[in-house]
Amino acid sequence: MSRGVGLVRRFPWVAATLVVGFAALLLTLSPWSPAGQWLLVAYVVLMAARSAWAMVHDLVKGSFGVDVIAVTAIAAAVLVGEEWAALVIVLMLTTGEALEAYAAARARRDLSALLARNPQTALRIQPSGDIEPVAVAALSPGDRILVRADEMIPVDGTLLDSPGVLDESSLTGESLPVEKEPGDEVLSGAMNGRTAITLLVVRRADQSQYQQIVALVEDAAATKAPIVRLADRFALPFAIAAYVIAGAAWWMSGDPARFAEVLVVATPCPLIIAAPVAFIAGMSRAARHGIIIRTSATLEELHRVRTFAFDKTGTLTKGTPALVGVQPAAPFTEDTVLGLAAAVEANSSHALAASTVAGARERGLILTPATNASETTASGITGTVGGARVSVGKRDYVAEHVESGIPDLRPRPGEMATYVAVDGRFAGMLVFEDRVRDEARATLDRLRSSGVRTVVMLTGDTSPTAEHIAADLDIRDVHANCLPADKVSIVQHIAGRPVAMVGDGVNDAPVLAAADIGIAMGARGATAASEAAGAVILRDDLSCVADAVQIAQRTIRIGLESIWIGIALSLALMGVAAFGLVPALLGAWLQEGVDVIAIVWALRATRER
Structure with missing residues (x-):
């Protein structure tokens, strides 16, 4: 019972249409039959006026939508006394609205837990x-x-x-x-x-860095141009064809009812219902892959994206430093230096300590527990391992524990180092780097094979670090040292549209909002980025970006197929109705049959290839 009440609250116009239809049927079968007819007329006229108001609002903004034919068909059906046919058209309209509302609500629900991470x-x-x-x-x-x-x-x-x-x-x-x-x-x-x-x-919260970036997000989103819905692209030519056939049928027969009969079967049910069903199916399939696509507009833009811009840190790279090299000083070996350093670092809270221990375990080293560990926050740590006094940390810290000084060993740009001393002797240097994701190269190759022509890297990192990562991934268009506003400006001036931007940080939120399609790597919990994006990747896996593009392309293809099937069947029915062979009420139900065929075809978007 509670589920039924919930559905009524979520889709009140569908419920109202069904209730009015049932009430009118009861009245028609009773002694108060005229009351049933007047109830139908009043309701369908009200709904036609509601749709007409929305239609006029769209026309003022320069958008010609599919509701135009439906409103005309309702009015024509009422004028020739086909109230039941008009009610069936209203049911189709309200069902289409409900499907679109359901898709949007589902996306918001799937994201609610993710976006609650903001402190x-x-x-x-x-x-x-x-x-x-x-x-x-x-x-x-x-x-x-x-x-x-x-x-x-927080502030x-x-x-x-x-x-x-x-x-x-x-x-x-x-x-x-x-x-x-x-x-x-x-x-x-x-x-x-x-x-x-x-x-x-x-600073107060509303003046802090995080809120300033959120404000930049709002400005960027407000300046982004809206897109034309897939179904609306077919609305004008379909409407012209329907009006021409209906007018010709009326002119040749001299019967105004013929005009209504043609428009009833011309009601663009496939345009209003088939495309939203395909989109919901595609969005559901994307969700199974860990991809939340928030609106059908995002899905439509994603299927024809021509340029992809990527943030570097945490997007193309893993976002956390990993041990990439050990440079020992004689007579120490790599494993000795790393094993002693990891044994001491196991007692440290420093960000690189976990990377040191993980690097030792990857090499299969067995760590001897350190004793008497003493850490100087943000500088280094010293402890005893197997009788040896081991110091690990910044260059200046380790230099204090070395009798003869440290050789001039320096990490390359984009790298970070910790230094190791054993019993007063310099033992070596550990080198860390934010490594490229394992799936990054394959993801870019899949995007290029899907029609993406240009790949761009936007990063706040220095040029040497950015160029090093870009070379590994064959990215030739690189913009380094970018502030959030710089990224927005670059994306807005890219020639190959639509442009998709992929990022994961708070600093990426403005450019995600400014891009035609913003895709947030949400697994790391960057709330502002997820709020600004049209799609959110819930798994820490860059290959989901290529999955999203391919799912969008297949969904739109199936949606177009559903629309064309519906249009072809509607044109055939219009031709038959033009000769007076299809009464208005029968035509309305035949159009519902066309809906079923288009919907079944659209549901193919839920399946994998």
């Missing part, structure tokens, strides 16, 4: 030292807040008391962790590291 509360430290949770909007400059490990910074602030390590990749595109000292400014939207930090609030 809504903060931990404010009272003068007494007590900690109380408060709404982020209630914070004021001068407040002190506690940000726990692995939490997003702009200044770091207090002790150093911290932050992941600012979602803000700046820089993939390597950023070390902050007391007194340094920390921007909202960054992710805290593995130790809690204390901040002094310097």
Whole structure:
């Protein structure tokens, strides 16, 4: 029962049409038969006026929609006394609206949990030292807040008391962790590291970096031109054909009822219903692949995309530094240096510590537990491993534990290094880099084979780092050192349209909104990016981008096939009705049969190839 009530609330016009039809039928079979007829006339005229108002609104904006024929058919049917035929047309119209509303609601529901990750509360430290949770909007400059490990910074602030390590990749595109000292400014939207930090609030939430980017998103979205729906592209030629056939039938027969009979079977049911069904089917199939496509407009644009722009960090790359090399100093070997460093780093909260341990395990090294470990936050850690005193960390930190100094070893652009000393001797250097995703090359190849002509990289990283990644992926159009506004400007001026932008960070949100199609890699929880995007990839897998394009292309192809099948059958029925062989009510139900055929064909979009 509750499910039925819920359906009525979600689709009230479909329910109202069915109720009116049932009530009119009962009245028609009773002594009050004229009342049933008047009820039908009043309702269909009301619904025609409702559709006509929306139609006029669209025409004022320069859009000719498929509702024009339906409104004309309802009016013609009423004028010649075919109220039941008019009701069937109204049922078709309301069903089409309900299908589109269902698709939009489903996309919003699938995204609701994802978009709830934006911090809504903060931990404010009272003068007494007590900690109380408060709404982020209630914070004021001068407040002190506690940000726990692995939490997003809720407002702009200044770091207090002790150093911290932050992941600012979602803000700046820089993939390597950023070390902050007391007194340094920390921007909202960054992710805290593995130790809690204390901040002094310097700006209210609505003035902080995160909210400024959200405002830029809104501006970019407001300037993006709307697209023409797939069905509306066929509306004008189909309407002209229908009016010509109906007018010719009336002129040749001299019977105005013939005009209504032709328009009833000309009602564009396949245009109104078949395309939304195909879109819902395609969006459902995409959801099974971990892709949430939020609107049918996104699906339509995605199928003909010609340019793809990609953010680098966390999109084309994994977004976290990985161990890519060990440079030992004689007489130490690579495995010895890495094994000793990993044993000590297992006790550290530094962002590179986990990468060091993971790199040792990938090589199959067995780690000896370290004892007497002592860490200096954001600098390094020292511990005892098998009787040897091992120090791991920044160059300056390790230099304090080396008697003869450190050779001039430096990482390349885009790399980060930690240095290792053993018993007062320099032992070597560990090199880290944000590596290209394993699936990135194959994904770009699939996009190119699907009709994408140009691939562009937009990143806030430096040119040497960006060029290095681009060379690995055969990307020739590279824009480095980009701020969020720079990315928006570049995308807006790309010649090959439509343009799809793929990103994952807060700094990508404005360009995702400005692009013809924004695709957010939502697995990492960049809320602003997901809100700005037309499609969200829920899995941490770049190949889903190519899946989305191919699903969109197949969905649109099936939708077009459904429309053409419906148009062909409607034209055939119009030809028969023009000779007076199809009464209006029968024509309305025959048109519903055309709907069924078009819908069954459209449902093929749910299946894999």
